[in-house]
Amino acid sequence: MSFQVSEAEALGIVGETGSGKSTLGKIIAGIQRPTSGRVSLVGETIASHSMMPGRAGRATLQYVYQDPGASLDPRWTIRRS
Numbered sequence: 001m002s003f004q005v006s007e008a009e010a011l012g013i014v015g016e017t018g019s020g021k022s023t024l025g026k027i028i029a030g031i032q033r034p035t036s037g038r039v040s041l042v043g044e045t046i047a048s049h050s051m052m053p054g055r056a057g058r059a060t061l062q063y064v065y066q067d068p069g070a071s072l073d074p075r076w077t078i079r080r081s
Contacts, residue, residue, distance in 0.1 A: 001024065013025065027039060028047075030046070030047055033047065033049065034047060034048065034049050035049055036049050037049065
C-alpha cells in the first residue's frame with residue numbers, strides 16, 4: 001500500500017471489516033511494528049520491519065480508536081488531543 005498526504009490534507013481510510021484499517025493505522029502511528037515495508041514521514045523512515053518507530057515521527061501523529069467517544073476527551077480541542 002502506498003499513499004501520500006500533503007500538508008493541510010487529511011486522509012480517511014474506509015473498508016470492510018477485517019480489511020486491515022486498524023492495523024494500518026497502528027503501524028503508521030507506531031503502535032505496531034510492520035512485518036514488511038517501511039513508513040516514511042517527510043522522506044524519513046519512522047518505522048520498518050527491522051526497527052521500532054521513533055518518537056520524533058509519532059509526535060506528529062494521533063491514532064483515534066474506532067470509538068472516538070471513548071478515546072477523546074470532550075474537554076480538549078482536537079488540536080490539543
